[in-house]
Amino acid sequence: MPALGIDIKETSVSGLSSGAFMTSQVYIVFSDIMKGAGIVAGGPYYCAGSWSFNTYLQNATGACMNPLTPSVGPNVPALLAKTQQLSKAGSIDPTTNLSDDHIYMFSGTQDTTVTTMVMDANYQYLTQLGVPAANIEYIKNVAAGHAFITDSKSDTSCGLTQPPYINYCPPTEQADAIIQQIYADEGPVNPPAASASGELLQVDQKAFLPTAMTSMSDNAYLYVPKSCEQGGCRLHIALHGCEQGYKVIGDQYYSTTGYNEMADTNKLVILYPQAEPSQGAGKPYNPKGCWDFWGYSATNPANPDFYTRDAPQLKAIKAMIDRLAQPVQ
Incomplete structure (x- = not known):
């Protein structure tokens, strides 16, 4: 992983599905360095802790995905209370950091995997936690399935939910919209280049894994524009979803x-x-290669930590951020 002298206080994060749940975790836990977040089909921070009478996994796959009614969906009051408790304890960064951030949210009308009901709860959570409603762009009127959205005709038809979960829904170009929204307060955001001309690096992720x-895979991927090779750029973390x-899908998420x-x-x-699929003796049960928002990666299964700065995946991501923030050698 190269040292690129990124401006760490200009970091942002986005993701789809389990990557959106992880986005909520990265954003809330490390809010001191975050400019904002892009959440595509994902629930609020600590969603899997919504209801104490359920296990984390039961909440994650029920209340946090496709609940029957809002009353059995994400428990926003409980999640807010837990967030403030963790903030006061220093387990996550102060929630007051969120007051000037910008958020992009998206829920497709054809998405039955993580429904709009869950996204609505996330909107309530974020606004009640302190993100101004005026700073949130929440789109929920596009007939999209459970997918990341592009304007490429070669991708899956908009309303479907099927691998690789990258859909064509013109005129939406989600990466463009996410970056536009997050950095909206810093002047005009430029339109995308006609084609990528920077360097896409395979980097050693294993070196940053605490357990x-x-x-998580041995490798991660890093895109470095030519203008960023000598430092002074910002960092955006793009988190894929399950599968x-x-x-599983080769270079599609990080290239297309x-x-x-x-x-x-x-x-x-x-x-x-x-992240990568894993199961079997001595391995966490994660057959679809999802990010951990219910505790499978925790070293203490009886009291799993997947939601503080000490959680294994969060610790690994923060270590990579810190490495990228080191001065260019």
Whole structure:
């Protein structure tokens, strides 16, 4: 992983599905360095802790995905209370950091995997936690399935939910919209380049993993525009969803979703951390290669930590951020 002298206080994050849940975690836990977030089909921070009578996994796959009614969906009051408790304890950054951030949110009308009901709860959570409603762009009128949205005709038809979960829904170009929204307060955001001209690097992710139980791949991917090789750029972290890591769909998420073209024209480095499928003896049960928002990677299964700065996956991502922030050698 190269040291690129990124401006760490200009970091942002986005993701789809489990990557959106992880986006909520990265954004809330490390809010001191965050400019904003892009959440595509994902619930609020600590959603899997919504209801104490359920296990984390039961909440994650029920209340946090496709609840029957709002009353059994994400428990926003409980999640807000837990967030403030963790903030006061120093387990996550102060929630007061959120007051000037910008958020992009998207829920497709054909998405039955993570429904609009869950996204609505996330909107309530964020606004009640302190993100101004005026700073949130929430789109929920596009007939999209459960997918990241592009304007490429070669991608899956808009309303479907099927691998690789990258859909064509013109005129939406989601990477463009996310970057536009997050950095809206810093002047005009430039349109994407016609084609990516920077360097896409395979980098050693294994060196940043705190345990062997993270269900993260040995490698991550890093896109570095030519204008960022000598430092001074911002960092955006793009988190794939379940069944979207490179071991499942190859380079599609980190090459074809539009982030790299936005990076070229807006002085952004894009980090693509990678989760991978795992199961079997001595491995966490994560057969679809999802990011951990219910506790499978925790070293203490009886009291799993997947939501503080000490959580294995969050610790790994922060270590990569810190490395990228070191001065260019």
